[in-house]
Amino acid sequence: MKRRELTFGLAATLAGAWPAVRAQGRTLLKAGDQKGGLRALLEAAGELQNLPYDIQWAEFPAAAPLAEALNAEAVDFGPIGDAPLIFALANGVRIKAFAVNRSDPYGTAVLVRPDSPLKTAADLKGKRIGTNRGSIGHFIALKAxxxxxxKPEADTFRFLPPPDAKLALTQGAIDAWATWEPYTAMAETAGQARVLVSGRGLSSGLSFLAATDTALAAKREALHDFAQRVVRAQRWSYQHVPEFAAALARIIGIAPEAARLQFERRAQRWIAVDAQVLADQQRTADFFLEAGLLKQRLDVRPTFDNGFVPAA
Incomplete structure (x- = not known):
């Protein structure tokens, strides 16, 4: 990826972001989001009120276009999983993870049609798997x-964005779909897929808020405040499950039963960067190296900004 190059799709996404009307001297945070989940969390918990800075949101369907936007500095920060963060860094994107959360990785999974004869991971031999290249879905498929x-064969993967992969699965163009929440819960509750292999025991369950080096240098105080708001909103959400699940469904436009399922089983918690986080992320990077998807070993330690500590 080259800095400041935008695809047509990314440009269109950013053009649709609501404009920030700022008082003179107020900081503007350009926030990326995936399927509206982060914004929905903050909005439902009331954490977007009385901000000491302005936020301009841009929404993306997956981590890859979000990473592209970070690379172009079209956004300052956004949520990104462990695997796509590693690929972004390996491709030279100048970002750091400044906040960490760990969740139950069940919903990062390999899905098949409900009537599929596939029963175990071993049944994936010779099958066609749809997923995003470099995504947590790609990672979980390789781990499965x-x-x-x-080992994957030359024609194992069909690299498709989530909506196309879902359509390909339902139409029988692929045998399995490796994806993540909320797509897993959406497909399950709609009766379109079942989990063949879940991420439990295969994935660390780590994901991050990652920001550009430029934003971390110039907007650190605002980013720190934003992260604390996310932590408070997450705590509020698990104290108000019915209300939040309903708000999440409404805001991001998915079925209420899918919103509640993916939310409850993820059990997200924000944590500090510690030795276990570093070890788990290094293990994921090393797995990609062994799989031949990274050209050289990535030392994950410099890819974290350790200044953020979630409030107790």
């Missing part, structure tokens, strides 16, 4: 294959 002693 490895758990059964399998």
């Amino acid at each position: 294959l490895a758990s059964a002693g399998l």
Whole structure:
């Protein structure tokens, strides 16, 4: 990726972001989001009120276009999973993870149609799997294959964005779809797919708020405040499950039962960067190196900004 190059799709996404009307001297945070989940959390918990800065939102369907926007500095920061963060860094994107959360990775999964004859990871041998290149779905598919002693073949993967992969699965163009929440819960509750292999035991469950080096240098105080608001909103959401699930469904436009399912089973918690986080992220990076998807080893330690500590 080259800095400041935008695809047509990204440009269109950013053009649709609501404009920030700022008082003179107020900081503007350009926030990226994936399927509206972060904004929905903050809005439902009332954490977007009385901000000491302005926020301009841009929404993306997956981590890859969000990483592209970070690379172009079209956004300052956004939520990104462990695997796509590693690929972004390996591709030279100048970002750091400044806040960390860990969740139950069940919903990062390999899905099949409800009537599929596939029953275990071993049944994926010779099958076609749809996913985003470099996504947490790509990672979980590789881990699922490895758990059964399998390696991907030349034609194993069809690299497709989530909506296209879902359509390909339902139409039988692929045998399995490796994806993440809320797509997993949406497909399950709609009766369109079932979980063949979940992420439990395969994924660390880590995801991050990652910001550009430029934003961390110039907007650190605002980013720190934003992260604390996310932590408070997460705490509020688990104290008000019915209200938040309903708000989430309404704001991001998915079925209420899918919103509640993916929210409750993820059990997200924001944590400090510690030795376990570093070890888990390094293990993921090393797995991609062994799989031949990274050209050289990535030392994950410099890819974290340790200044943020979630409030107790």
